[in-house]
Amino acid sequence: MTCAFERQLSAYIDGELELREMARLRDHLDACRSCACAEAELRKLVSAVGALPMEAEPPPGQFTLIAARLDLEERPGLSRWSLRVSLATGLVAAAAALVLVVVRRPQPRVVATTRVAETSLLADARHEFQQAEEHYEQAARTLRAIAERDRRAWRPELARAFDDNLRTIDEAIERYRVAARKNDADPIAMDNLFAAYRRQIDFLREAIDQGAAGAHEMDPL
Amino acid sequence: MRKGWALFLAMFVPVAARADEQVWKQQVAWPADDVEHLAVDNRLGSVTVRGWDRSEVQITATKRAAPEILSRLRVHMTKFDDGRMVIDTRVKLEAGELILPLGAGRVDLTIDAPRGVRLGARTWSGDLAAAGMRGGARLETEAGRIDVSDVTGAVVARGRRSNQHLTLIRGDVDVDDLEGDVILQQITGDRIVAHLLRGTIRADRLLARTISLEAMIGRVEFVLGENQLVELRARARGGRVVVGGQPQEAGMFRGMVGMRSAAPASRVELISYGGDVLVQLVSARF
Numbered sequence: 001m002t003c004a005f006e007r008q009l010s011a012y013i014d015g016e017l018e019l020r021e022m023a024r025l026r027d028h029l030d031a032c033r034s035c036a037c038a039e040a041e042l043r044k045l046v047s048a049v050g051a052l053p054m055e056a057e058p059p060p061g062q063f064t065l066i067a068a069r070l071d072l073e074e075r076p077g078l079s080r081w082s083l084r085v086s087l088a089t090g091l092v093a094a095a096a097a098l099v100l101v102v103v104r105r106p107q108p109r110v111v112a113t114t115r116v117a118e119t120s121l122l123a124d125a126r127h128e129f130q131q132a133e134e135h136y137e138q139a140a141r142t143l144r145a146i147a148e149r150d151r152r153a154w155r156p157e158l159a160r161a162f163d164d165n166l167r168t169i170d171e172a173i174e175r176y177r178v179a180a181r182k183n184d185a186d187p188i189a190m191d192n193l194f195a196a197y198r199r200q201i202d203f204l205r206e207a208i209d210q211g212a213a214g215a216h217e218m219d220p221l
Numbered sequence: 222m223r224k225g226w227a228l229f230l231a232m233f234v235p236v237a238a239r240a241d242e243q244v245w246k247q248q249v250a251w252p253a254d255d256v257e258h259l260a261v262d263n264r265l266g267s268v269t270v271r272g273w274d275r276s277e278v279q280i281t282a283t284k285r286a287a288p289e290i291l292s293r294l295r296v297h298m299t300k301f302d303d304g305r306m307v308i309d310t311r312v313k314l315e316a317g318e319l320i321l322p323l324g325a326g327r328v329d330l331t332i333d334a335p336r337g338v339r340l341g342a343r344t345w346s347g348d349l350a351a352a353g354m355r356g357g358a359r360l361e362t363e364a365g366r367i368d369v370s371d372v373t374g375a376v377v378a379r380g381r382r383s384n385q386h387l388t389l390i391r392g393d394v395d396v397d398d399l400e401g402d403v404i405l406q407q408i409t410g411d412r413i414v415a416h417l418l419r420g421t422i423r424a425d426r427l428l429a430r431t432i433s434l435e436a437m438i439g440r441v442e443f444v445l446g447e448n449q450l451v452e453l454r455a456r457a458r459g460g461r462v463v464v465g466g467q468p469q470e471a472g473m474f475r476g477m478v479g480m481r482s483a484a485p486a487s488r489v490e491l492i493s494y495g496g497d498v499l500v501q502l503v504s505a506r507f
Contacts, residue, residue, distance in 0.1 A: 007288045117289050118314050121323060125312075128322040128345065132363055135381060139399045139418055142438070146494060187264070187320050194363075198379075201399070205416060205437065209492070212456070 003035050009042055126185045133190075136197035143204035147211070154211040162207045169200045243291050249298075250279040257304035257356075259338045264320055264345035265294060265310045265328040267365065272336035272353030278306060279333040286326030294326050308332065322346065322363075339374070357392060375410075393429075405434075421496075431488050438495035445502050450479040451489040453500065460497040478502065 005028050029036050151159050176193040183189040254276045261268050266283075282296045293313040300306045310328045311318035322345035329347065334340070339356040342349055346364040357374025360367050367378050367385040376390050380398040387394060388406040396403055396415040403415055405424045413429045415422050417436045424434055425444040432451075434441050440460070445451060455462045455474040462469040464478060477486065478500065491498045 010289075117293070121290065121293070121312060121314065121321070121325065124323050124325050125321040128324065132381065135399065142418065146437070185319075185321065201418070202397075205418075205435075208437075208494070209435070212458070212492075212494075 003032055005032065005035050006038055009035065009039050122185045125187075129180075129185065129190045132194060133197075136194060136201070140197060140200055140204065143201060143208065147204055147208050150208060150211050158207070158211055162211075165203060166200075166207075169196070169203055172196050173200060241287060242285055243288050244283060244285045245291065246281070246283045248279060248281045250277050251298065251300070251306075252276065253278040253306060253335055253338070255304055256300070256306045256335065256338055258306070259332070259334050259340050260305060260307045261330065261332060261340075261342040262307070262309040262320060263328060263330050263343070263347060264322040265312070265326060265347070266344070267329045267347035267349065268342045268344050269329075269331045269348075269350045270340055270342060270352075270354065270358075271331070271333050272355065273333045274336065275333075276335055278308075278335070280308060281331040283329045283331075284327070285329075290323075290326045294328050296328060296330070306338075427487075428484075429487055430485070433490045433492075435490075435492040436496060437493070439493060440496040441491045441493050441498045443489065443491055443498075443500045445479050445500060447503070448480055448482040448484075450477065450482055450484070450486045452476075452486050453478045453489050453491070455491040455498045455500065457493045457496065457498045459495040460493055462491075462498045462500075464500040465502040472498075474498075474500075 005025055008025055029039055147162070151162070154162070173193070173196045176189070176196045180186070180189040180193045256278065259270070259278065261270065266285075278298075280296070280298060284291055284294045284296075286294060295311045295313055295318055296308070297311060297318075298306065298308045308330065309320055310330070312321045312323060312326070327347075334354075336353060336355040338354070340351055340354050340358040340360075342351065342358070343361045344365045345362070347362070348366040348368070349360050349362050350368040351358045351360060351372060352368075352370045353372070355373045357376060358369060358372055359377040359379075360369065361379040362381070362383050364382040365380075366383055367380055367387075369376055369378065369385075369387045369390065371389045373391045375393045375395070376387060377395045378385050378387065378397070380401060382400045383398055384401040384403070385396060385398060386404045386406075387396065387408065388404075390408040390410065393410040394405065394408055394413045394415070396405070396417075398416070398420065399418045400420055401417070402420045403417055403422045405413065405415060405422070405427060407426045409428045411430050413424075413427050413432045413434075415424075415434045417439060419438045420436060421440045421442065422434050422436050423442045423444075424432070426446050427443075428446075428449070434443065441455075453464070453474060453476060455464065455469070457472040460472065462472050462474045464474050479486075479502065491500070
Protein backbone atom coordinates (compact mmCIF):
# COMPACT_ATOMS: atom_id res chain seq x y z
CA MET A 1 0.00 0.00 0.00
CA THR A 2 1.27 3.49 -0.86
CA CYS A 3 0.92 6.12 1.85
CA ALA A 4 0.30 9.75 0.94
CA PHE A 5 3.12 10.86 3.24
CA GLU A 6 5.71 8.74 1.46
CA ARG A 7 6.40 11.37 -1.17
CA GLN A 8 7.36 13.87 1.56
CA LEU A 9 9.92 11.62 3.18
CA SER A 10 12.75 12.76 0.96
CA ALA A 11 12.15 16.43 1.76
CA TYR A 12 11.71 15.51 5.44
CA ILE A 13 15.10 13.85 5.65
CA ASP A 14 16.72 16.69 3.71
CA GLY A 15 15.23 19.14 6.22
CA GLU A 16 13.35 20.95 3.47
CA LEU A 17 9.90 20.84 5.01
CA GLU A 18 8.39 23.67 6.95
CA LEU A 19 8.35 23.22 10.71
CA ARG A 20 4.65 22.50 10.83
CA GLU A 21 4.93 19.88 8.08
CA MET A 22 7.94 18.32 9.81
CA ALA A 23 5.97 17.94 13.01
CA ARG A 24 3.00 16.48 11.17
CA LEU A 25 5.17 13.94 9.39
CA ARG A 26 7.03 13.04 12.59
CA ASP A 27 3.70 12.25 14.24
CA HIS A 28 2.70 10.20 11.25
CA LEU A 29 5.92 8.16 11.37
CA ASP A 30 5.09 7.14 14.92
CA ALA A 31 1.82 5.69 13.72
CA CYS A 32 2.62 4.33 10.24
CA ARG A 33 4.83 1.27 10.10
CA SER A 34 5.17 1.39 6.31
CA CYS A 35 6.43 4.98 6.29
CA ALA A 36 8.70 4.37 9.28
CA CYS A 37 10.37 1.49 7.38
CA ALA A 38 10.67 3.61 4.28
CA GLU A 39 12.23 6.42 6.29
CA ALA A 40 14.77 4.09 7.87
CA GLU A 41 15.65 2.73 4.42
CA LEU A 42 15.97 6.22 3.06
CA ARG A 43 18.33 7.30 5.82
CA LYS A 44 20.54 4.29 5.09
CA LEU A 45 20.60 5.27 1.44
CA VAL A 46 21.62 8.81 2.30
CA SER A 47 24.50 7.70 4.43
CA ALA A 48 25.59 5.30 1.67
CA VAL A 49 25.65 8.19 -0.75
CA GLY A 50 27.80 10.14 1.66
CA ALA A 51 30.32 7.32 1.53
CA LEU A 52 30.58 7.44 -2.25
CA PRO A 53 33.76 9.04 -3.60
CA MET A 54 33.31 12.48 -5.17
CA GLU A 55 34.68 11.21 -8.47
CA ALA A 56 31.60 9.06 -8.82
CA GLU A 57 29.68 11.95 -10.37
CA PRO A 58 28.19 10.99 -13.73
CA PRO A 59 29.23 12.94 -16.81
CA PRO A 60 27.39 16.17 -17.70
CA GLY A 61 23.98 15.51 -19.16
CA GLN A 62 23.52 12.24 -17.34
CA PHE A 63 21.28 13.75 -14.68
CA THR A 64 19.14 15.45 -17.28
CA LEU A 65 18.75 12.17 -19.08
CA ILE A 66 17.66 10.42 -15.93
CA ALA A 67 15.41 13.34 -15.01
CA ALA A 68 13.66 12.91 -18.33
CA ARG A 69 13.14 9.27 -17.50
CA LEU A 70 11.74 10.22 -14.12
CA ASP A 71 9.16 12.28 -15.92
CA LEU A 72 7.92 9.23 -17.81
CA GLU A 73 4.80 7.46 -16.74
CA GLU A 74 5.13 5.01 -13.91
CA ARG A 75 5.77 1.48 -14.94
CA PRO A 76 2.85 -0.92 -14.48
CA GLY A 77 3.09 -2.78 -11.22
CA LEU A 78 5.50 -0.31 -9.66
CA SER A 79 4.45 2.25 -7.11
CA ARG A 80 5.87 5.79 -7.37
CA TRP A 81 8.10 4.92 -4.46
CA SER A 82 9.56 1.80 -6.02
CA LEU A 83 9.92 3.53 -9.39
CA ARG A 84 11.98 6.29 -7.80
CA VAL A 85 14.11 3.86 -5.88
CA SER A 86 14.78 1.79 -8.97
CA LEU A 87 15.72 4.83 -11.05
CA ALA A 88 17.91 6.16 -8.29
CA THR A 89 19.47 2.74 -8.02
CA GLY A 90 20.31 2.85 -11.70
CA LEU A 91 21.81 6.28 -11.33
CA VAL A 92 24.05 5.30 -8.48
CA ALA A 93 25.10 2.10 -10.18
CA ALA A 94 26.16 4.12 -13.21
CA ALA A 95 27.97 6.65 -11.06
CA ALA A 96 29.78 3.99 -9.10
CA ALA A 97 30.80 2.14 -12.24
CA LEU A 98 32.55 5.26 -13.53
CA VAL A 99 35.20 5.00 -10.84
CA LEU A 100 35.10 1.25 -10.57
CA VAL A 101 33.77 1.44 -7.06
CA VAL A 102 31.54 -1.43 -6.12
CA VAL A 103 28.71 -0.50 -3.83
CA ARG A 104 26.64 -3.55 -3.03
CA ARG A 105 23.80 -2.05 -1.03
CA PRO A 106 22.03 0.16 -0.35
CA GLN A 107 21.75 2.61 -3.24
CA PRO A 108 21.18 6.33 -2.73
CA ARG A 109 17.93 7.98 -3.64
CA VAL A 110 17.54 11.28 -1.86
CA VAL A 111 20.61 13.15 -2.99
CA ALA A 112 20.29 11.78 -6.49
CA THR A 113 16.68 12.81 -6.96
CA THR A 114 17.33 16.24 -5.45
CA ARG A 115 20.17 16.87 -7.87
CA VAL A 116 18.21 15.38 -10.74
CA ALA A 117 15.30 17.72 -10.08
CA GLU A 118 17.65 20.72 -9.81
CA THR A 119 19.46 19.89 -13.00
CA SER A 120 16.20 19.30 -14.74
CA LEU A 121 14.78 22.65 -13.57
CA LEU A 122 17.85 24.54 -14.71
CA ALA A 123 17.71 22.80 -18.07
CA ASP A 124 14.07 23.79 -18.28
CA ALA A 125 14.84 27.48 -17.60
CA ARG A 126 17.77 27.38 -20.01
CA HIS A 127 15.46 26.08 -22.72
CA GLU A 128 13.01 28.93 -22.12
CA PHE A 129 15.84 31.50 -22.32
CA GLN A 130 17.20 29.93 -25.47
CA GLN A 131 13.85 30.08 -27.23
CA ALA A 132 13.42 33.73 -26.27
CA GLU A 133 16.90 34.59 -27.48
CA GLU A 134 16.28 32.90 -30.81
CA HIS A 135 13.06 34.86 -31.22
CA TYR A 136 14.77 38.20 -30.52
CA GLU A 137 17.52 37.33 -32.98
CA GLN A 138 15.00 36.38 -35.62
CA ALA A 139 13.14 39.68 -35.14
CA ALA A 140 16.40 41.63 -35.39
CA ARG A 141 17.34 39.76 -38.57
CA THR A 142 13.98 40.63 -40.14
CA LEU A 143 14.42 44.32 -39.37
CA ARG A 144 18.02 44.32 -40.54
CA ALA A 145 16.88 42.89 -43.86
CA ILE A 146 14.29 45.66 -44.24
CA ALA A 147 16.85 48.32 -43.28
CA GLU A 148 19.39 46.88 -45.71
CA ARG A 149 16.85 46.98 -48.51
CA ASP A 150 15.76 50.53 -47.65
CA ARG A 151 19.09 52.17 -47.05
CA ARG A 152 19.69 52.85 -50.75
CA ALA A 153 17.00 55.53 -50.46
CA TRP A 154 18.27 56.97 -47.18
CA ARG A 155 20.08 60.25 -46.82
CA PRO A 156 23.84 59.58 -46.54
CA GLU A 157 24.08 61.07 -43.04
CA LEU A 158 21.27 58.79 -41.83
CA ALA A 159 22.99 55.74 -43.33
CA ARG A 160 26.30 56.69 -41.63
CA ALA A 161 24.64 57.28 -38.26
CA PHE A 162 22.78 54.01 -38.64
CA ASP A 163 25.99 52.04 -39.24
CA ASP A 164 27.82 53.65 -36.31
CA ASN A 165 24.99 53.19 -33.85
CA LEU A 166 24.22 49.66 -34.93
CA ARG A 167 27.86 48.66 -34.52
CA THR A 168 27.83 50.00 -30.95
CA ILE A 169 24.61 48.17 -30.15
CA ASP A 170 25.92 44.93 -31.69
CA GLU A 171 29.04 45.15 -29.53
CA ALA A 172 26.91 45.69 -26.41
CA ILE A 173 24.77 42.66 -27.28
CA GLU A 174 27.87 40.55 -27.73
CA ARG A 175 29.14 41.59 -24.28
CA TYR A 176 25.80 40.73 -22.70
CA ARG A 177 25.72 37.45 -24.58
CA VAL A 178 29.16 36.48 -23.26
CA ALA A 179 28.04 37.39 -19.72
CA ALA A 180 24.86 35.35 -20.11
CA ARG A 181 26.85 32.32 -21.33
CA LYS A 182 29.19 32.59 -18.36
CA ASN A 183 26.28 32.75 -15.91
CA ASP A 184 24.23 30.00 -17.37
CA ALA A 185 20.50 30.33 -16.61
CA ASP A 186 21.12 33.48 -14.57
CA PRO A 187 17.90 35.47 -14.91
CA ILE A 188 19.61 38.85 -14.43
CA ALA A 189 22.17 38.16 -17.13
CA MET A 190 19.38 37.03 -19.46
CA ASP A 191 17.27 40.10 -18.62
CA ASN A 192 20.21 42.32 -19.56
CA LEU A 193 20.69 40.46 -22.83
CA PHE A 194 17.00 40.68 -23.72
CA ALA A 195 16.93 44.40 -22.86
CA ALA A 196 19.86 44.87 -25.24
CA TYR A 197 18.00 43.00 -27.98
CA ARG A 198 14.98 45.23 -27.40
CA ARG A 199 17.14 48.35 -27.73
CA GLN A 200 18.50 46.97 -30.98
CA ILE A 201 15.03 46.22 -32.31
CA ASP A 202 13.74 49.69 -31.31
CA PHE A 203 16.74 51.28 -32.99
CA LEU A 204 16.27 49.33 -36.22
CA ARG A 205 12.59 50.18 -36.30
CA GLU A 206 13.22 53.88 -35.72
CA ALA A 207 15.89 53.96 -38.40
CA ILE A 208 13.54 52.33 -40.90
CA ASP A 209 10.78 54.81 -39.98
CA GLN A 210 13.10 57.79 -40.30
CA GLY A 211 14.46 56.56 -43.58
CA ALA A 212 11.00 56.02 -44.97
CA ALA A 213 9.74 59.35 -43.69
CA GLY A 214 12.72 61.06 -45.32
CA ALA A 215 12.08 59.30 -48.61
CA HIS A 216 8.47 60.45 -48.51
CA GLU A 217 9.35 63.89 -47.15
CA MET A 218 7.31 63.25 -44.06
CA ASP A 219 8.42 63.92 -40.52
CA PRO A 220 7.61 61.19 -38.07
CA LEU A 221 5.05 62.27 -35.51
CA MET B 222 14.86 50.12 2.47
CA ARG B 223 13.19 46.85 3.31
CA LYS B 224 10.70 47.19 6.10
CA GLY B 225 11.94 44.12 7.83
CA TRP B 226 9.35 41.58 6.97
CA ALA B 227 8.64 39.43 4.04
CA LEU B 228 5.95 36.92 3.45
CA PHE B 229 6.70 33.41 2.39
CA LEU B 230 3.58 31.62 1.33
CA ALA B 231 4.42 28.10 2.29
CA MET B 232 1.36 26.69 3.98
CA PHE B 233 -0.95 25.95 1.12
CA VAL B 234 -4.17 24.03 0.96
CA PRO B 235 -4.14 21.07 -1.41
CA VAL B 236 -6.93 20.91 -3.96
CA ALA B 237 -7.82 18.51 -6.76
CA ALA B 238 -5.16 17.97 -9.41
CA ARG B 239 -4.13 15.74 -12.28
CA ALA B 240 -2.62 12.42 -11.31
CA ASP B 241 0.94 13.58 -12.01
CA GLU B 242 0.72 16.97 -10.32
CA GLN B 243 -0.33 18.55 -7.07
CA VAL B 244 -2.16 21.82 -6.73
CA TRP B 245 -1.79 24.01 -3.65
CA LYS B 246 -3.70 27.18 -3.10
CA GLN B 247 -3.61 29.91 -0.49
CA GLN B 248 -5.04 33.37 0.01
CA VAL B 249 -3.32 35.98 2.18
CA ALA B 250 -4.21 39.63 2.76
CA TRP B 251 -1.93 42.40 4.01
CA PRO B 252 -2.57 46.04 4.93
CA ALA B 253 -1.54 48.46 2.21
CA ASP B 254 -2.37 51.94 3.48
CA ASP B 255 1.05 53.28 2.57
CA VAL B 256 1.58 51.29 -0.64
CA GLU B 257 1.99 53.51 -3.69
CA HIS B 258 3.65 51.14 -6.12
CA LEU B 259 2.87 47.46 -6.52
CA ALA B 260 5.46 45.45 -8.45
CA VAL B 261 4.71 41.85 -9.40
CA ASP B 262 7.25 39.57 -11.05
CA ASN B 263 5.97 36.08 -11.79
CA ARG B 264 7.92 34.11 -14.40
CA LEU B 265 6.18 30.92 -13.31
CA GLY B 266 2.63 31.64 -14.42
CA SER B 267 -0.08 34.21 -14.81
CA VAL B 268 -0.78 37.45 -12.97
CA THR B 269 -4.23 38.97 -12.58
CA VAL B 270 -4.50 42.27 -10.76
CA ARG B 271 -7.88 43.74 -9.85
CA GLY B 272 -8.35 47.15 -8.31
CA TRP B 273 -10.62 47.36 -5.31
CA ASP B 274 -11.65 49.97 -2.76
CA ARG B 275 -10.10 48.33 0.30
CA SER B 276 -6.72 49.46 1.61
CA GLU B 277 -5.18 46.01 1.62
CA VAL B 278 -3.51 43.72 -0.86
CA GLN B 279 -4.89 40.22 -1.11
CA ILE B 280 -2.82 37.57 -2.84
CA THR B 281 -4.31 34.31 -4.05
CA ALA B 282 -1.56 31.96 -5.17
CA THR B 283 -2.09 28.65 -6.90
CA LYS B 284 0.89 26.35 -7.41
CA ARG B 285 0.79 23.39 -9.79
CA ALA B 286 3.63 20.93 -10.23
CA ALA B 287 4.77 17.39 -9.67
CA PRO B 288 5.30 16.78 -5.94
CA GLU B 289 9.09 16.88 -6.15
CA ILE B 290 8.99 20.31 -7.82
CA LEU B 291 6.06 21.84 -5.97
CA SER B 292 8.00 22.43 -2.76
CA ARG B 293 10.59 24.38 -4.73
CA LEU B 294 8.12 26.99 -5.99
CA ARG B 295 7.96 29.96 -3.65
CA VAL B 296 5.91 33.12 -3.46
CA HIS B 297 7.38 36.15 -1.68
CA MET B 298 5.91 39.47 -0.73
CA THR B 299 8.16 42.27 0.50
CA LYS B 300 7.13 45.72 1.58
CA PHE B 301 9.56 48.63 1.49
CA ASP B 302 9.56 51.91 3.40
CA ASP B 303 9.43 53.94 0.20
CA GLY B 304 5.89 52.80 -0.59
CA ARG B 305 6.77 49.81 -2.76
CA MET B 306 5.30 46.39 -2.34
CA VAL B 307 7.00 43.64 -4.33
CA ILE B 308 5.45 40.25 -4.98
CA ASP B 309 7.55 37.70 -6.80
CA THR B 310 7.81 33.98 -7.38
CA ARG B 311 11.02 32.02 -7.20
CA VAL B 312 12.44 28.56 -7.68
CA LYS B 313 14.39 27.14 -4.77
CA LEU B 314 17.72 25.67 -5.84
CA GLU B 315 20.88 24.75 -3.99
CA ALA B 316 22.39 28.10 -4.90
CA GLY B 317 19.41 29.96 -3.49
CA GLU B 318 16.04 31.10 -4.74
CA LEU B 319 16.00 32.36 -8.31
CA ILE B 320 13.37 34.13 -10.39
CA LEU B 321 13.26 31.65 -13.29
CA PRO B 322 10.79 30.60 -15.97
CA LEU B 323 9.86 26.92 -15.88
CA GLY B 324 7.76 24.64 -17.99
CA ALA B 325 7.67 21.98 -15.27
CA GLY B 326 5.88 24.01 -12.62
CA ARG B 327 3.39 26.79 -12.45
CA VAL B 328 2.32 29.51 -10.03
CA ASP B 329 -0.70 31.66 -10.85
CA LEU B 330 -1.29 34.84 -8.88
CA THR B 331 -4.53 36.74 -8.47
CA ILE B 332 -4.01 39.99 -6.63
CA ASP B 333 -6.63 42.41 -5.37
CA ALA B 334 -5.04 45.78 -4.69
CA PRO B 335 -6.11 49.34 -3.86
CA ARG B 336 -7.13 51.02 -7.12
CA GLY B 337 -4.83 54.00 -6.67
CA VAL B 338 -1.52 52.13 -6.63
CA ARG B 339 0.82 52.34 -9.59
CA LEU B 340 1.12 48.86 -11.00
CA GLY B 341 4.12 47.18 -12.56
CA ALA B 342 3.75 43.51 -13.49
CA ARG B 343 5.77 41.01 -15.41
CA THR B 344 5.34 37.43 -16.55
CA TRP B 345 7.22 35.03 -18.76
CA SER B 346 4.68 32.93 -20.66
CA GLY B 347 1.77 33.44 -18.27
CA ASP B 348 -1.09 35.76 -19.08
CA LEU B 349 -1.14 39.21 -17.58
CA ALA B 350 -4.37 41.02 -16.77
CA ALA B 351 -5.11 44.30 -15.02
CA ALA B 352 -8.52 45.82 -14.40
CA GLY B 353 -10.00 48.62 -12.36
CA MET B 354 -6.73 50.41 -11.56
CA ARG B 355 -6.44 54.20 -11.25
CA GLY B 356 -2.70 54.76 -11.04
CA GLY B 357 -1.67 53.50 -14.46
CA ALA B 358 0.15 50.28 -15.26
CA ARG B 359 3.29 48.94 -16.85
CA LEU B 360 2.89 45.35 -18.02
CA GLU B 361 5.56 43.15 -19.57
CA THR B 362 5.46 39.60 -20.80
CA GLU B 363 7.62 37.42 -22.98
CA ALA B 364 4.97 35.12 -24.34
CA GLY B 365 1.76 35.62 -22.41
CA ARG B 366 -1.39 37.51 -23.27
CA ILE B 367 -1.92 41.04 -21.97
CA ASP B 368 -5.42 42.21 -21.07
CA VAL B 369 -6.00 45.67 -19.68
CA SER B 370 -9.42 47.12 -19.03
CA ASP B 371 -10.92 50.02 -17.13
CA VAL B 372 -7.63 51.66 -16.20
CA THR B 373 -6.96 55.35 -15.55
CA GLY B 374 -3.42 56.61 -15.99
CA ALA B 375 -0.66 55.85 -18.43
CA VAL B 376 -0.48 52.26 -19.64
CA VAL B 377 2.71 50.78 -21.03
CA ALA B 378 2.52 47.23 -22.41
CA ARG B 379 5.48 45.24 -23.70
CA GLY B 380 5.37 41.79 -25.24
CA ARG B 381 7.60 39.55 -27.29
CA ARG B 382 5.16 36.96 -28.52
CA SER B 383 1.86 38.02 -27.07
CA ASN B 384 -1.61 39.15 -27.99
CA GLN B 385 -2.67 42.36 -26.34
CA HIS B 386 -6.11 43.74 -25.68
CA LEU B 387 -6.45 47.18 -24.14
CA THR B 388 -9.89 48.59 -23.60
CA LEU B 389 -11.47 51.44 -21.63
CA ILE B 390 -8.24 53.27 -20.87
CA ARG B 391 -8.18 56.90 -19.75
CA GLY B 392 -4.58 57.93 -20.22
CA ASP B 393 -1.65 57.67 -22.59
CA VAL B 394 -0.96 54.27 -24.08
CA ASP B 395 2.35 52.89 -25.30
CA VAL B 396 2.22 49.36 -26.71
CA ASP B 397 5.08 47.35 -28.15
CA ASP B 398 5.12 43.76 -29.33
CA LEU B 399 7.20 41.65 -31.66
CA GLU B 400 4.61 39.12 -32.67
CA GLY B 401 0.89 38.88 -32.04
CA ASP B 402 -2.29 40.89 -32.45
CA VAL B 403 -3.00 44.14 -30.68
CA ILE B 404 -6.54 45.38 -30.07
CA LEU B 405 -7.05 48.93 -28.81
CA GLN B 406 -10.59 49.99 -27.93
CA GLN B 407 -12.14 53.02 -26.31
CA ILE B 408 -8.99 54.79 -25.29
CA THR B 409 -8.88 58.48 -24.42
CA GLY B 410 -5.54 60.11 -23.83
CA ASP B 411 -3.05 62.60 -25.14
CA ARG B 412 -0.83 60.15 -26.99
CA ILE B 413 -1.50 56.60 -28.14
CA VAL B 414 1.39 54.68 -29.68
CA ALA B 415 1.58 51.05 -30.79
CA HIS B 416 4.45 49.27 -32.51
CA LEU B 417 4.18 45.72 -33.73
CA LEU B 418 6.66 43.79 -35.80
CA ARG B 419 4.44 40.98 -37.03
CA GLY B 420 0.67 40.84 -36.62
CA THR B 421 -2.41 43.03 -36.78
CA ILE B 422 -3.28 46.20 -34.92
CA ARG B 423 -6.99 46.92 -34.62
CA ALA B 424 -7.97 50.29 -33.23
CA ASP B 425 -11.48 51.39 -32.51
CA ARG B 426 -12.74 54.52 -30.82
CA LEU B 427 -9.40 56.09 -29.99
CA LEU B 428 -9.40 59.75 -28.97
CA ALA B 429 -6.03 61.43 -28.54
CA ARG B 430 -4.06 64.42 -29.78
CA THR B 431 -1.54 62.08 -31.38
CA ILE B 432 -2.10 58.51 -32.50
CA SER B 433 0.68 56.48 -34.09
CA LEU B 434 0.13 52.83 -35.02
CA GLU B 435 2.69 50.78 -36.89
CA ALA B 436 2.67 47.11 -37.89
CA MET B 437 5.92 46.48 -39.73
CA ILE B 438 4.90 43.16 -41.25
CA GLY B 439 1.18 43.15 -40.78
CA ARG B 440 -2.00 45.07 -41.03
CA VAL B 441 -3.37 48.18 -39.38
CA GLU B 442 -7.11 48.64 -39.07
CA PHE B 443 -8.39 51.95 -37.78
CA VAL B 444 -12.03 52.72 -37.16
CA LEU B 445 -12.90 56.40 -37.12
CA GLY B 446 -15.80 57.21 -34.85
CA GLU B 447 -18.75 59.43 -35.42
CA ASN B 448 -18.06 63.15 -35.09
CA GLN B 449 -14.32 62.52 -35.20
CA LEU B 450 -11.98 64.49 -37.40
CA VAL B 451 -8.38 63.42 -37.93
CA GLU B 452 -5.38 64.66 -39.81
CA LEU B 453 -4.46 61.28 -41.30
CA ARG B 454 -1.16 60.13 -42.69
CA ALA B 455 -1.12 56.52 -43.82
CA ARG B 456 1.58 54.52 -45.58
CA ALA B 457 1.67 50.89 -46.70
CA ARG B 458 4.89 49.91 -48.45
CA GLY B 459 3.98 46.41 -49.45
CA GLY B 460 0.22 46.65 -49.37
CA ARG B 461 -2.73 48.93 -49.88
CA VAL B 462 -4.00 51.97 -48.08
CA VAL B 463 -7.78 51.98 -48.14
CA VAL B 464 -9.65 54.93 -46.63
CA GLY B 465 -13.41 54.70 -46.38
CA GLY B 466 -13.44 51.86 -48.89
CA GLN B 467 -11.35 53.80 -51.42
CA PRO B 468 -7.92 52.36 -52.30
CA GLN B 469 -5.29 55.10 -52.36
CA GLU B 470 -2.64 55.57 -55.00
CA ALA B 471 0.96 54.58 -54.25
CA GLY B 472 -0.04 53.05 -50.94
CA MET B 473 -0.22 56.45 -49.31
CA PHE B 474 -2.74 58.91 -47.95
CA ARG B 475 -2.38 62.35 -46.44
CA GLY B 476 -5.30 64.58 -45.55
CA MET B 477 -8.19 65.35 -43.27
CA VAL B 478 -10.70 62.59 -42.72
CA GLY B 479 -13.97 62.47 -40.81
CA MET B 480 -16.62 64.88 -39.77
CA ARG B 481 -16.23 68.41 -38.46
CA SER B 482 -16.67 68.54 -34.72
CA ALA B 483 -16.00 70.80 -31.79
CA ALA B 484 -13.11 68.63 -30.64
CA PRO B 485 -9.67 69.43 -32.06
CA ALA B 486 -8.50 67.12 -34.85
CA SER B 487 -6.25 64.24 -33.89
CA ARG B 488 -3.03 63.65 -35.77
CA VAL B 489 -3.11 60.01 -36.80
CA GLU B 490 -0.24 58.13 -38.40
CA LEU B 491 -0.79 54.57 -39.62
CA ILE B 492 2.11 52.59 -41.07
CA SER B 493 2.61 49.12 -42.46
CA TYR B 494 5.60 47.82 -44.38
CA GLY B 495 4.30 44.45 -45.38
CA GLY B 496 0.53 44.66 -45.17
CA ASP B 497 -2.52 46.85 -45.63
CA VAL B 498 -3.68 49.95 -43.83
CA LEU B 499 -7.45 50.13 -43.63
CA VAL B 500 -9.39 53.13 -42.35
CA GLN B 501 -13.08 52.63 -41.78
CA LEU B 502 -15.37 55.61 -41.54
CA VAL B 503 -18.27 54.50 -39.46
CA SER B 504 -21.00 56.96 -38.69
CA ALA B 505 -23.70 56.52 -36.09
CA ARG B 506 -22.23 53.26 -34.90
CA PHE B 507 -22.10 54.00 -31.20
